[in-house]
Amino acid sequence: MTTPILAVVGRPNVGKSTLVNRIIGRREAVVEDRPGVTRDRVSYDAVWNGRAFTVVDTGGWDPDARGLAERIAAQAEVAVGIADAVLFVVDAGVGITDADEAVVRILRRSGKPVILAANKVDSERAQADAYGLWNLGLGEPYAVSALHGRGSGDLLDAVLRALPEAPEQSFEEVGGPRRVAIVGKPNVGKSSLLNKVAKADRVVVDDAAGTTVDPVDELIELGGRPWRFIDTAGIRKRVKEASGQEYYASLRTNTAIDRAEVAVLVVDASQPFSEQDQRIIATVAEAGRALVIAFNKWDLVDEERRYYLEREIERDLVRVPWAPRINITARTGWHVDRLVPALDAALAGWETRIGTGALNAFLGRLVAEHPHPVRGGKQPKVLFATQASTAPPTFILFTSGKLEASYLRYIERRLREEFGFVGTPIHLQQRPREKRKR
Numbered sequence: 001m002t003t004p005i006l007a008v009v010g011r012p013n014v015g016k017s018t019l020v021n022r023i024i025g026r027r028e029a030v031v032e033d034r035p036g037v038t039r040d041r042v043s044y045d046a047v048w049n050g051r052a053f054t055v056v057d058t059g060g061w062d063p064d065a066r067g068l069a070e071r072i073a074a075q076a077e078v079a080v081g082i083a084d085a086v087l088f089v090v091d092a093g094v095g096i097t098d099a100d101e102a103v104v105r106i107l108r109r110s111g112k113p114v115i116l117a118a119n120k121v122d123s124e125r126a127q128a129d130a131y132g133l134w135n136l137g138l139g140e141p142y143a144v145s146a147l148h149g150r151g152s153g154d155l156l157d158a159v160l161r162a163l164p165e166a167p168e169q170s171f172e173e174v175g176g177p178r179r180v181a182i183v184g185k186p187n188v189g190k191s192s193l194l195n196k197v198a199k200a201d202r203v204v205v206d207d208a209a210g211t212t213v214d215p216v217d218e219l220i221e222l223g224g225r226p227w228r229f230i231d232t233a234g235i236r237k238r239v240k241e242a243s244g245q246e247y248y249a250s251l252r253t254n255t256a257i258d259r260a261e262v263a264v265l266v267v268d269a270s271q272p273f274s275e276q277d278q279r280i281i282a283t284v285a286e287a288g289r290a291l292v293i294a295f296n297k298w299d300l301v302d303e304e305r306r307y308y309l310e311r312e313i314e315r316d317l318v319r320v321p322w323a324p325r326i327n328i329t330a331r332t333g334w335h336v337d338r339l340v341p342a343l344d345a346a347l348a349g350w351e352t353r354i355g356t357g358a359l360n361a362f363l364g365r366l367v368a369e370h371p372h373p374v375r376g377g378k379q380p381k382v383l384f385a386t387q388a389s390t391a392p393p394t395f396i397l398f399t400s401g402k403l404e405a406s407y408l409r410y411i412e413r414r415l416r417e418e419f420g421f422v423g424t425p426i427h428l429q430q431r432p433r434e435k436r437k438r
Contacts, residue, residue, distance in 0.1 A: 003045075004163040005054045007083035009076050009107075011099050012060025014091040015119040019146035020044060020057045023156065028252075029057050041079040042216055048156045053163055056083060062099050074201070077106065085113040085162040087155075088138065092118040092130040104136055113162040116141045117155055122148060177219060177226035178347060181260035183253065183284070185276045186234025188268045189296040192330040194231040197222060197339065223340040230256045257283060261391070262290035262346050262423070264339070269295035269327065270305060273316040281320055285425045288392040290346035291323040292423060298327045298334065322349075322416055324423050346423025351390045354419055359385055359395075366414055372407050382411075383433070394427040402432045 008016050017029035024046045042057045058076035080086055086107055090100055107114050118130035121143040133141035142158060144151040182190045195201055198220050216231040232253040257263055263284045267277060284291050295301075301309065317323070324342040328335045354362075363382050372380050380401030388394045397403070397411075412426050 003052045003054050004084040004165075005043075005056060005082060006046075006085050006087055006159055006163060007041075007056045007058065007076075007079040008087045008089060009058050009061050009080060009103065010089035011062060011091070011097065011103070014060075014089045014094075015146045016060075016089050017057055019087075019089060019117065019119060019144070019152075020055055022146050022149055022152050023048075023055055023159075041075045048160060051160055051163075051165075053159075061103055080107065080110050080112060083112060084164055085115065085159065086110070087115050087117055087159065089117045089119050090133055090136075090141070092121050092126055092133065092141075092143065095129065095132055096136060100136065104138065107138075114138050115155070115158050115162055118143045119146050121145055121150065177228045178262070178343070179228045179230065179260045180343060181230045181232060181256045181263045181289075182266060183232050183257060183263050183280055184234060184266035185268070185274065185280075188234070188266045189330045190234070190266045191231055193264075193266060193294070193296065193328070193336070194218060194229055196330050196333050196336050197229065223344075227343075230260060232256045254283065257287050257289060260289055262292060262343055262350065264292045264294055264343075265323075266294050266296050266330075268297050269309060270297050270300035272308070273312045278316065281317075285320065288425060288427065290350035290392070290423045291320060291425075292339070292342045292346050293317070293320070293323050293325045294339070295325065295327045296330050299329045299332065322422060322424070342423075349420055349422040350392055350424040352393055352419065352421055352424075353390050354387050354393075356386050359387060362415075362418055363411075366411065370410070372403060375404070380432070388429075392425050392427055393421060394429065397428060397430045399430050399432050403430055 008020055010016050020029045021027050024044045028044050029042065041059075044055045044057065046053055046055045056079045058079045061076040088103065088107060090096070116133060116136065116138040118133050118141040121127055121130050122145045127143055130141050130143040142151060142155040144155050146152070182194060184190050194216070198218055218229050218231070220227050220229055233250070265277070265280055265284065267273070281291070295309075313325075324345050326335065326338045326342050328338065330336065363385050367382055372382075378401055380399050380403055382397050382399050382403075384398040386396055388396050395415075403411075408428050408430070412428060415421065415426060
């Protein structure tokens with residue numbers, strides 16, 4: 001990263017994610033009034049007084065934790081290792097706990113500058129409680145209320161004094177790494193796939209469904225090129241039907257799909273297709289993003305399951321026969337190397353452009369071979385067509401009348417047979433000719 005990094009750490013439920021949202025000035029981190037919502041280290045861009053820096057939100061840090069909480073704490077410790085400065089958040093109303101003192105010992109060993117934030121100071125009485133945090137030996141505690149914004153300006157001024165100046169940036173390079181969103185139901189192996197391609201324990205993985213809550217960005221080099229992978233929360237139900245943490249996680253997953261160029265739908269190959277899988281496919285297609293389908297947990301698929309899986313693909317993937325499919329086992333890394341060729345094919349199709357001359361010559365042959373059926377004594381025709389844009393390929397058909405949906409699907413199928421368009425939806429727009437007034 002070119003900007004200095006600030007890691008935000010502390011015990012569970014002290015208000016770290018709320019404070020992160022206050023620092024970056026927008027509601028990005030998922031917040032709920034219960035401990036353990038944030039699990040991974042999640043990076044956000046922030047600006048204060050004209051200086052840019054990166055804020056890394058972390059899960060609750062308890063050095064004595066076990067199981068899932070232990071892996072969450074490990075991610076917080078990694079965040080401290082990569083940071084230029086650390087913002088240590090303490091609940092002023094609770095005061096100093098044994099866990100806080102254990103974290104302070106780790107922070108001292110890191111040698112990083114530490115800013116102490118006494119959070120949940122919403123009154124003068126709570127202000128007095130904040131003074132007791134001098135005993136931690138980290139210097140002045142900055143009394144703040146992440147919920148109401150009290151004291152946040154003074155805290156950010158202290159953060160800028162602790163962070164190094166950002167290096168001069170070069171704007172010569174154009175484009176940047178391709179953006180890939182990893183989507184799917186809960187517990188299908190999305191985070192395991194990210195960890196495998198990153199060759200590190202970048203995100204927390206657990207057998208419990210719904211471990212990932214916030215989308216996690218990671219810059220990864222694959223095939224000699226940089227890629228930006230976005231691990232997302234599992235989509236259980238429609239956004240309108242979700243509530244609480246699940247609602248905000250679903251919103252951020254949809255936002256991650258919109259930010260990406262290609263989505264990798266991870267499916268548990270050992271289980272039948274579900275309504276959620278179909279809904280995610282529809283969401284990606286409607287967003288106009290390229291699509292790759294990864295059948296994960298292939299080591300659990302026996303001969304009988306393969307037989308039924310082939311029937312399910314014919315029945316349930318009839319809307320996206322154009323999407324490249326790969327079989328992988330993210331846990332062991334089996335055939336994960338097939339991901340890059342599939343992504344390249346999908347992105348190439350997503351950015352394919354057909355010349356106007358070649359497109360109209362093709363449509364002329366198509367209409368001559370298979371004209372639109374006559375309806376009500378009228379037969380609409382395609383007069384002219386042009387490709388308006390790529391990413392996704394969008395075509396405008398100028399017609400003598402409105403074409404039926406079945407004929408539009410026929411045109412799309414023939415376009416794919418002629419020009420490829422692997423891994424991408426195609427958008428067809430028709431503009432019927434207006435009748436001339438006498």
